[in-house]
Structures are given as C-alpha cells and as structure tokens.
C-alpha cells in the first residue's frame with residue numbers, strides 16, 4: 187500500500203508544479219465567504235429532461251440554516267446552462283456572475299443566525315455532453331438496442347453544477363433530498379433513495395419523485411433514464427432487511443439476473459469487513475447505464491457489459507480479478523468510502539479511492555482466502 191501512496195504523492199506534486207489555478211478554480215474549490223455563513227439542510231431538485239433536443243429545465247430549492255448573518259449567497263451552475271430566475275419567499279433577487287460558473291445572489295431579507303431559509307434557483311439549457319463518462323462527465327445521451335433513449339448523468343470531479351444549481355463543494359452536504367425528474371412517459375427515471383411517487387402529466391410525460399433520507403454528496407446525485415426492467419430481493423443484513431433493487435435494460439434482464447447475484451455476495455462480504463451498509467433507509471440499487479459505472483449513493487451505476495473483471499479484463503493479472511465483476515464490487519465499496527465517509531476537500535480523494543481499492547482484495551479474501559486476497563493486491567500494485 188505504501189507504494190501506491192508514494193505514487194499518488196509523486197503524481198500530485200508533478201501536477202501541482204504544472205497547474206495554474208484560475209479564478210474559477212478558487213471559487214469552486216474554496217469555502218468562500220459567500221459559502222461559509224450558511225449550512226445546507228435540504229435540496230429539492232426538479233428537472234425535466236427533453237431527450238429529443240437534449241435540453242433540460244428545472245429548479246433547485248436550496249434550503250439552508252443561517253450560521254451567521256450575511257447577505258450574499260454563492261450558487262454554482264456551469265455553462266451552457268443558464269439561470270432564469272432566483273427567488274426567496276416569492277421575491278425575485280438580483281445576482282452577479284463571477285467567473286464562468288458562480289453566481290453571487292443578493293439577499294434582501296435579513297438573514298438571522300439560527301433561522302432556516304431557502305432560495306429557489308430556476309434554470310434551463312443544453313447541459314454539457316459527457317465526452318468520456320464517467321471521467322469526463324455530463325449527460326450521456328445514448329440509445330438502447332431497440333432505439334429507445336438511454337440517458338445518464340455522471341459528474342465526479344466535474345461537479346454537480348454541470349447539470350443542476352447547487353453549492354458545489356464537498357465540505358457541506360444536505361441532510362436529505364428530493365429529486366423530481368420528468369421524462370417522456372414511455373421512459374423511467376432511477377435516481378437516489380426511494381421512489382415515492384410517479385405522476386402522469388398532461389404533456390405525455392411522467393414525473394418520478396425520489397427521496398434520499400440520508401446526507402448525500404453532490405456528485406452522488408444522478409439521473410438514469412431508460413426503458414428499464416426491475417427486479418429485487420430482500421437481503422438479511424447486519425441492520426435488518428435491506429431492499430436490494432436492480433434496474434437493467436429490458437433486453438438485458440436475463441443477463442442481469444445472473445450477474446447481479448454478485449451484489450448480495452458483495453453486501454455480505456463488505457458488511458463483514460466494514461459494518462452495516464450505510465443507507466438501509468434508502469435501499470441499495472444497481473442501475474444499468476450507457477457508461478462504465480459510478481459510485482452514485484444508493485444507486486450504484488453499472489455498465490460493465492455483464493462480464494467479470496474490468497470490461498472482461500483482470501486488472502491484477504493473477505486470475506483472481508476474473509472471479510468477480512469489478513464494477514459491482516468496486517463501485518459498491520464506495521458506499522462506505524466516498525458516500526458514507528466523504529472527503530471535505532478534493533485533495534483528500536485518496537481516502538475514497540485507496541480504501542475502495544483495498545475493498546477489492548478484502549472481497550477476494552472473504553470468498554477465496556487470505557492468499558488469494560494478497561495475490562490480487564500484489565498483482566494490482568505491479569501493474570500500476
């Protein structure tokens with residue numbers, strides 16, 4: 187493990203020498219005075235997705251507690267998306283743009299310490315298209331084999347403000363969140379948490395309300411839209427019965443029923459090593475996406491082609507890496523390290539990735555023994 191850490195340190199010091207920070211980086215990466223005075227408590231994200239012209243429109247209600255009085259509030263939203271209006275208690279507010287991605291909102295109502303307030307930020311536009319999801323993320327607009335829309339978001343690193351207005355810094359998380367997603371009526375949306383309600387609208391769309399009852403980091407929030415088949419199982423876990431829900435494209439249902447048997451195996455192993463799955467209230471979901479996968483909280487996304495290994499390859503070259511599906515095991519490991527324990531600053535990304543890499547050899551050890559786990563991790567280090 188030391189070798190890995192040393193590599194990370196060397197790599198990051200090289201980056202530090204070459205990289206010059208811009209005003210946008212500073213506004214994004216620091217706890218500015220316009221962020222520091224308020225504590226996020228709740229988001230209601232409403233978003234309507236129009237697949238035919240790849241546009242979205244919606245709003246975020248940002249609820250917060252005033253920690254100390256201040257009259258300017260920072261909201262992040264990346265172009266080409268545009269803010270249409272910002273209101274507090276029904277009153278339209280003025281704002282000033284700083285850099286490319288930040289809006290400083292002038293609050294007129296006196297902000298009193300201890301009070302809970304909210305602003306509603308309305309926005310619309312054609313969001314950034316993912317170039318190489320999930321690493322270079324945004325919206326992935328794909329089609330399934332039958333020609334149906336198959337759409338997903340990913341924004342780790344890039345930031346959630348690539349597709350919805352928010353406080354785009356990892357130090358602060360809401361306590362709970364409602365995600366209301368409107369899609370053409372023949373499609374469904376799977377987001378985070380529990381599906382509360384489906385509403386049929388007059389304009390041939392449906393709205394899916396997903397409620398997350400745990401704190402959630404902003405890049406964990408996601409949309410997955412497609413013609414999904416669903417199956418589930420009740421897992422007898424360390425904290426009681428855990429609902430495990432599976433969403434696969436209809437044409438992949440048989441493959442998913444076979445491959446996703448590894449999800450309860452993962453749960454058993456990781457509860458053994460790390461303690462109860464952190465989000466029983468929100469269920470565990472595994473959701474097929476048009477890209478490789480991501481650790482979205484309580485809706486881990488999956489695009490590994492229903493093959494073991496990493497797209498069918500063994501990252502350790504020992505054979506052990508082909509015993510299990512890398513995306514199911516690795517991305518689910520992040521439920522403990524990234525989603526439950528979350529860094530406050532991106533400089534501490536190693537907390538997310540190194541513990542989750544370690545979870546891969548613990549999984550191997552749980553099912554195949556200590557020597558197998560050791561061989562796997564040695565194989566992984568050699569290839570780094």
Ligand SMILES: [Zn+2]
Nearest residue numbers: 516520539542
């Ligand atoms: Zn990872």
